Amino acid sequence: KNEVEQSPQNLTAQEGEFITINCSYSVGISALHWLQQHPGGGIVSLFMLSSGKKKHGRLIATINIQEKHSSLHITASHPRDSAVYICAVKEETSGSRLTFGEGTQLTVNP
Amino acid sequence: DTEVTQTPKHLVMGMTNKKSLKCEQHMGHRAMYWYKQKAKKPPELMFVYSYEKLSINESVPSRFSPECPNSSLLNLHLHALQPEDSALYLCASSQVDLVVYNEQFFGPGTRLTVL
Numbered sequence: 475k476n477e478v479e480q481s482p483q484n485l486t487a488q489e490g491e492f493i494t495i496n497c498s499y500s501v502g503i504s505a506l507h508w509l510q511q512h513p514g515g516g517i518v519s520l521f522m523l524s525s526g527k528k529k530h531g532r533l534i535a536t537i538n539i540q541e542k543h544s545s546l547h548i549t550a551s552h553p554r555d556s557a558v559y560i561c562a563v564k565e566e567t568s569g570s571r572l573t574f575g576e577g578t579q580l581t582v583n584p
Numbered sequence: 585d586t587e588v589t590q591t592p593k594h595l596v597m598g599m600t601n602k603k604s605l606k607c608e609q610h611m612g613h614r615a616m617y618w619y620k621q622k623a624k625k626p627p628e629l630m631f632v633y634s635y636e637k638l639s640i641n642e643s644v645p646s647r648f649s650p651e652c653p654n655s656s657l658l659n660l661h662l663h664a665l666q667p668e669d670s671a672l673y674l675c676a677s678s679q680v681d682l683v684v685y686n687e688q689f690f691g692p693g694t695r696l697t698v699l
Binding site for chain 1: 615617625626629632634639640674676685688689693694695
């Protein structure tokens with residue numbers, strides 16, 4: 475069992491839909507990243523969270539430390555949101571290492 | 585400047601070639617990272633440099649040789665690679681703080697193909 479589990483693995487939505495991607499982890503963490511990766515490579519850091527909620531444009535990320543769970547929400551989804559979304563955690567005892575989830579492939583159709 | 589740049593974007597090399605990947609940042613970050621990412625898999629950490637000194641080597645084969653000549657630049661020297669080394673190589677950087685975790689900023693990657 476992975477220390478970081480994401481669901482769903484794949485998600486297809488229609489433009490305008492509200493999207494939620496979930497991340498559960500089994501270890502103590504000091505921070506959690508949500509990352510976005512478009513086809514062809516580069517990774518963009520969307521959020522880094524250690525508690526509560528953050529919002530940037532149409533993206534919202536929440537974390538519940540007690541339940542070891544985080545969600546990434548996309549409001550009014552758009553085809554340009556199509557990408558792989560990766561949850562990564564900084565474990566309390568792992569130095570500078572990140573532990574990555576397997577990613578969620580999101581496809582938003584027009 | 586809040587960017588990590590990587591060159592080249594794409595690289596094709598034979599198993600006997602020697603090549604280098606380059607990563608640069610001008611954010612004043614003193615930690616730099618190399619990751620390897622295979623298709624449809626998350627990144628795997630290879631090396632971490634902290635204050636230009638190698639602090640983590642995740643048991644990477646010696647055909648990969650990292651170098652950090654100054655605080656802005658990170659190289660990955662490649663020699664006698666195997667076809668299974670074909671992957672996306674990502675560089676990242678962050679501040680260094682022994683108490684607080686600092687966000688990693690990723691570059692666009694170099695897509696490497698070994699023939």
